[in-house]
Amino acid sequence: MKTELMHTRLETLLERAFESKKHKIQVLGSSSELPLSFFLSQTYSKQINNLPHLVITSSHASAELLSELIRFFDPLKVCHLFNHFDVSPYSGLYPNARTVGDRLQFLYRAQSAKPGEIFITSIQALCQKTIPFKELKDRTFVWRPGSEIPDGIAGFLNDLGYQSAPMVEDQGQYAFRGGIIDIFSPAQSRPIRLELFGDQIESLRFFSPADQRSKEETSFIAIIPAKEILFRDENHEQLLKSFRASLEGRPVDRTESEEVLRSLVLKNYFPGAEFLLPYFYKNLETAFDHFSSALNVWLLDPIEVSRFSDEHLAEMKNEYIGADKSVIRPEIEKLFVNFDKMQMPDDSRQIYFSNLEYFDDETSNEVKIEYRSSQVTEFTNLSLSFTPGSDSWISAVKQKLTRWKEDGYKVFVGIKNQTQMDRLAHFIDR
Known part of the structure; x- marks a missing residue:
């Protein structure tokens, strides 16, 4: 779905709040992914989009939902998702390779974040420390047609954590075939094929890992580490x-x-x-440290974010105590950091979306605005109370939609196909 450009009421309220130069803003009346996703997908305000956006959610499921909703309202919007390892460091299991690569891609994108670009992270991912900014920055290489590949390219890639494979199918793999090198860098969403003339890159093309066929050309390839751990x-x-x-x-x-x-x-x-x-590494850092500019930091339901942060760290501490016999048992404080102790980039704005008052007392650096949204459950519950399509259901739906329109709400209904849309329009018109 792509809506026509809309100047939302929330945009007007936030523009006024930003003009106040206050760095903490509470949006009172909503903690749902829907209003924030609609706003981020529709706002083209230069005042609001003059910084990159980082949204913090209470869970990865919420982060994924927010990303999906943003793309629902605007399929052209790109969201960068940050995830935590899918297993505990004290479980005896090891993290999914795709998760490792996705984390590095997020950090790589963060280091060159542009104004208006959208980044989304769960609090669990944010609390997990990362490779230092400088280590990732110093080991990021951009090659273009005409660039010369390093001598000993296999050793070069091995040092960055890549693995040689007969055929490249997953992130962090590379393969040689005559004058061709296939590389799947975590910086890219698809693998890239380098065609060489001697040691010089002649062309760069994406290719399909499923059938290995070359696709469209690309102007560059970014080679970043395939792992956060690098032997030095x-x-x-x-x-x-x-x-x-x-x-x-x-x-x-x-x-x-x-x-x-x-x-x-x-x-x-x-x-x-x-x-x-x-x-x-001597010292690890957080995802915040990989951004080179101030941010608009959006906290979706900050009370839940704080609660999940505390619960996650408490769970890790309990597992740490129970893993006394495990060979791999990193100290809690070396691998995780409490959200309250994190340092955001200087001059960042913090916008709190909450149903409840989050600030105890409004200070000179804080401002509160009210923006209330209706829960989707108010509409979906009608189908539980009445048979969809029945006269009582149609009457209740029309009454609900009419009241929302009179109150100035914009109403969006997700429909699978044209037939369902025609049926709904018919019911409402009855």
Whole structure:
């Protein structure tokens, strides 16, 4: 669905709030994904879009829903989603490779975020520390037709965490075929085929991982690390020392610990190594640190965001205590950070969408505006109370829609096809 350009009431209210130069704004009366998604998809205000947008939700499911709704209202809008690892570092399991790649893509996009660009993260993902900004920035390479590939390209890619494969199908893989190199960088949503003339790139094309057929050309390829953990000579001794220290005084399996240590000594990646991230760098950072400018930070239901943050950290602490025998057991404070202790980029605006008062007392740096939206359940519950299509259902629907229109609401109804739309229009016109 693509609506015609609309100047929403919320846009007017926020423009006035932004003019006040206050950095904390509470939007009281709504904590649903729907109003925020409609607003972000429709606002073209230069005053509001002069900074990148970062939306913080209470869960990844909420983040995904928000992204889907934004694209419902405007399919051309691009949203960058940040996810946390799908398993606990103390579970004995290891994170999905796609999640690892998606996190790196988000951080790469964040480092070059443009005004008006939309980034969405769950609080769990935001609380999980990341590769430092400089380490990712220094290991980002952009190649174009005419660029020369580095000598020892296989070793170059291996050092960035890529894996050689007979055929490239997943993120973080590369393959050689004569004068062709296939690479699936996490920076891109699709793999790219490099056609070479000697050591020089002659052309760049996307290709399908399913049938391996070349697609349209692209003007560049961004090569970024395929993993957040990178073996570096300057930190190798400290990495080994930190890992050994994490084993001291614990009843871990000696064979397993020696196997992990051997892999670290030989600089071999292995499943679960991602959780040793704190030992690979002197200091980790958060997603906030990867943005190079101030942000519009939108907190969707901040009370729930804070609650989920506290519950997530409490759960991690309990699992940490119960994982005394696990070889991989990073300290809580080295891998996670409490939301309240995070530093947002300087001069960022914070906009809180909440049904309840979030600020105890309004200060000189805070402003409150009211923007109330009706819950979708008010409409969907009609189908539970009355048989859809019956006279009583039609009467209730017309009454609800009429009242919303009289109150100045804009009403959108999602319809699967033209037939259903015609039927609904017929019912309403009766």
